[in-house]
Amino acid sequence: MALKTRIETAIAAAIASAQGGAAPPRLASALDYAVNPGGARIRPTICMSVAMACGDTNPAMSDAAATAIELIHCASLVHDDMPCFDNADIRRGKPTVHRAYGEPLALLTGDTLIVAAFEVLARAAGSDPDRAVSLIRILGESTGMPGGICAGQGWESESKIDLSAYHRAKTGALFTAATRMGAAAAGEEPDAWTELGARIGEAFQVADDLRDALYDEVALGKPAHQDEINGRPNAVAQLGVKGAIRRLEDILSGAIASIPSCPGEAALCDMVRKTAERLTPVVPAQQTA
């Protein structure tokens, strides 16, 4: 099965499981709306690629790990889009969940997706509960406090921001979760894989900054120039467009260099290179000067 199909199948199964039984229909519908059609599925692709590079010794566990990360990512988008945060009207080219279903169901959709992420891991435990517990611990650390994406978002409510902790938590946490959980799902020690995730996360942040600065709302599928409008730190403001693109290339070279020796090393390097290409924005001619 192609990687993309495998990921979509696993995500669809998790959503179907949350929709089963006597579920309230609108919340059931909102769960699907929040997760499909997906974005690039970058985090689960990284997770699954690492699991495969490590031998994919428990495919159901790899599926669960990739799904759990994507569900948490989607939950964070739904909650971050809400009026008390970004008050965003569009996401992935369609109305945000709170615009389509109202705020109460958007709040519950995020909550439910968080719960579903942990459930999918617990259900995959089978005969290897130690591996499932290890994945649940990594997911918890990457999502909650003190260092997960909740903490990252929490920094935005502080008058004095610890910028390094902020970026590590807000963007980095789910990328390190992706590489660490991919390795752990295949029974490998996750720590050796933290750097790869951290560097991909850093690259993603720079690429996102570039896109936010260079693209318009139509190309982004969400409001543009939000960093400038909200006075958020941005690599383009610090380094200029060319400098930010060079920085992105440097980070990705470092990411490839950090990959631990493993059976599928070559294929994984290839995946990181492809991710890099997808991340690097096409810069409009007048802005490269």
Place this chain on the structure above:
Amino acid sequence: MALKTRIETAIAAAIASAQGGAAPPRLASALDYAVNPGGARIRPTICMSVAMACGDTNPAMSDAAATAIELIHCASLVHDDMPCFDNADIRRGKPTVHRAYGEPLALLTGDTLIVAAFEVLARAAGSDPDRAVSLIRILGESTGMPGGICAGQGWESESKIDLSAYHRAKTGALFTAATRMGAAAAGEEPDAWTELGARIGEAFQVADDLRDALYDEVALGKPAHQDEINGRPNAVAQLGVKGAIRRLEDILSGAIASIPSCPGEAALCDMVRKTAERLTPVVPAQQTA
């Protein structure tokens, strides 16, 4: 250690763990504010009482189970109080989290507490990961979709409510979680304990309806007469005050009769009776007619 102290110690440890490291200080503070000082801690008391009745064979696991349920309960209070749901100003006699810390941090506090609940169970896995996974599965089912408290809250956004599914999910789910997780934490089969939790949950719902109808805001520590104001189904409206109190007594007799044979059966019956006394409102004289 007295039961109450044991529960508070376990909850405090979970919050301290979420506050550790380089956490954003206001979110860290909001986590504590949302959980302390607690209410009656009814759910963790039930959970721990069942675990003890079953022999409390893994005390760290019992502590984790009781804590996880209370963290989920507190998360649900924080989110339910928010402007898009009840828009409540006070809870447990003090400003609600969104009034004290603002909506963004209230949203994140709920999210973080949900994550912390799963983390505390995963951290307790130790040499018995199967037991931890079983607890995580029960907690997930009781919290998310299709039958947990998120589903219960979701029913309030439907034009046609499945009343039985609504009550089972909205109030019942965390009470059945309490008895089932108490049993599972002690290594017992949880299914035999579902009925006890369901009946306590039903009793709690009737008691809550009575208090909502009979007490004022000062006595409740939260806005009164919300069922009448919001047109929600209420046992007092259906049965009258006396009828509702009789119904409460019947349910609790059934709860005691449902307790499976176990080493600490007598003490557990006693706990349920005490819970019943605490639940039954003191009815002002003019309203008993």
